[in-house]
Amino acid sequence: MDIKDNNKVKSFLDTTISKVKNKDMHLEIREELLNHIEDKFYFYISLGLDENSALEKSLLEMGSSEDIGEELNLVHKKKLDVFLMALVISLSVACLTILFSISKISTDAFNLKSFYNSIFAYSLGFLVLYITYRFLNIKFLYKYSNAIYYISLFCLFLNLFNYNLYLSIVPKPMITILLIIPLLISINGILIEKPSATFRLIIPLAFILNLNSLSGLIIYLVCIFVLVFKRGSKLNFLGFSFSIFIFGFYVLFKNNYLIYRLTSLLSFSNPESSGYYIYSLTKDVLSNSNLIGQATNIDLSSIPLINSELIFTYIIGRFGYIPFAILISLITILLVKVFKYIRSIKNSYGKSIVLTAFTMLSCNFALTLLCNLGFSPPLNTISPFLSSSKVSIFSNMFLIGLILNIYSNRFITDISFNNIDKKSLNFSIKL
Template identity: 25%
Template sequence: MRQMEENMVVRQFLDRVCKQVRTRQMHPEIREELLGHIEDRTELLMLEGLPEEFAIQEAVKQMGDPGDIGKSLHLAHRPQLDWKLLAMLALFLIIGLVGMLSVYYGDERYSVSLVERKLFYFGIGVLFLIGFYFLDYRKLKKYAAPVFFFIVILMAVSLVYGQLHNMRTAYINIGHIGVNIITFSLIPLLLALAGMKPASQWGRWETAWNILYRGVLPVVLYSISSSIIYTYIYVIGFLVLTWRTSNSMKQFVMIAALSLTVLLSFLFTQTDHLLFRWREFMNPSANEMWYMGNNADAIQAAGWFGQGFGQAAPKIPYVLYDNVFPYLIYCFGWLFGVVVGVLILLFLVRLWNISTVHKDPYAKHIAALLIVVFGFRLLWPLLMGLGILPKVTLDPPFFSYSGMNQILDMAAVGLLLSIYRRKNMIPSEVGEAAPLKAA
């Protein structure tokens, strides 16, 4: 404790200020900042000839009413809700629900259980979003390493023992629900990476181990599952985090080179599949390339305002999953597609803003990795539906009919809301120093 703070008048002033600020973790920083102002004013008054005790009392008096200062600081450090992000999420979910209802009314093959299941997962997702919003995201950091290990083991188990409807897949059955562990694993793995020991703190042997454990092993598991796009996303997320946490360009280049070598080795084993996708992409009108061609025909027939709600999908495959965007454009038109594209870009820009306004490096890393995940999963299906990118198996979050993945995606948004909620509640010593302004 500073000697100045032992003064009764100063201590009472600081106590009355902090009494108004509910964010207790900010109290030490507030006291330190205000104490510095009082000391500076006291020194000036003593230079003018006032005795020390009278100078302290006058300096405290000049600070202003402690109640008003405390209320002002409380407003500056109170929890905040990111209404813009929440509004965009709500629009995404509404669009996804309307699209699913349109499929239900337009195709008699789908039953009412389609709507019921969508609403069920939507309700569970809302609960997870609220739960993660009120959760202090910093508490997750200590579980990062165990979560990463558990997810890797779960991926390996699913590749060996996974099945769905008596068929060998990457699904693991949880009761009556089948969970695709490969698609489910992406967000937990990358968020766990964000909380683990950064590359700047790795030693020589530790660097080698972490490259193999964090970089190579997940890529191998994704490769065995033949999930090309999830392999891409994980590698890019891993490299983005390494870039942000490495202590030198040399270290980053070494880590990136090995990771990309493993990725290229995997792609070499998928040459035939990649060539087929490329031919399909380059010649979507060919008879054997029905997937891209049907999407193009549907979008071309949409017009500016679409064919209307409840239209049967014109040979568009997987309208509830990978091709939800071509179907939505077919029903509601090119103008609607432009609006959705702009909303997606605004959503990603909002995530970027969250990563820049926070002082906590852990929060910044989480937001950066979720930009990678949501950026790929939203933009690729949209551009794929428009024929700009090749076909991959990747259903967009929030828009598509999905179960556990929808819950996980909404939990991830809840985590982003938790980060934004605490952007003014984190002491500056956690991240970069930030000056505290008193009213």
């Protein structure tokens, strides 16, 4: 007797699940309850009861389906991580305070009107975060990984010919970083389905290299190396690393401009290099700054703050090293919190997505910090949550919303992803 097809069992499971509002957990709950019923059923069969009596006794022992459903609804209710949200809000308020300070000293690059635009951008950013957290179905992202991958590649391809998909309001390096997000999300699903498909990771490099976005290239490379290392075997990882090395060497050998750009960036501390002005400026600000309060003998309006790439340099010069250390600590705590989420997530796809989001946020933070402290050339990177760039604000809020979404459904197992029905996937609001 296959009890999962029994009408009484189906009725019990349907009634129980109907009480659980978190639909993402329905399949897991059904499987778990069915396993409990089967265990009890076969136990009573072993005691000598007939099938009907064993089933009746098993369902009776399970208890009221409505009561169980109410209890499971409380257990699996989507809960927002208040601590992480408090960190995001604190960093956003700190950023707006800093941007207001910048608007008082800057006339062209960032003025009071720009500050009001930033307030509006952060408001929309939190809306993006909420929609992503509350309504995005990550099973949709998983199921359509291939489609998302090819759409992202097509957008990168269009960008090679200066087809600005964003009405000419977004700098090209920012477009690259924006497109890398869906690209990496799709790659997570592709690698889970087929871990050996590492060649699909190399194809986007041809487009990213031709877009002259070194920051996008670094972030993409770090993320895919982490993914291949976590998902594949050591032999697969070594083969992939060797392929990237050969591909990179070939591209550099064929492109003299890329060699020139690379050597110029690496010699950023040389007075004759193109990046020396930024390097010299950051060193002057750092050497004249105080523990707290504004730096002496420094004209803060001379710091190029377009899109807030040198936001940390400005913070140190305007507010001092202690406020800078506090902000760095808040961002570090946020990243550590996100990293800790990874262990508690039960499904491979969610775990992989959160790892990718963590890697992207960490790379942006580290590269921006190194540039602001004079340890690396400017790479058009922007620290998470400390920016006036709309692309940066929206992308960071989307990543945090995605992380919170996955963490709130952390008990979903791989069973859900192995039994996805495309027709049931949508973005409709769950009432």
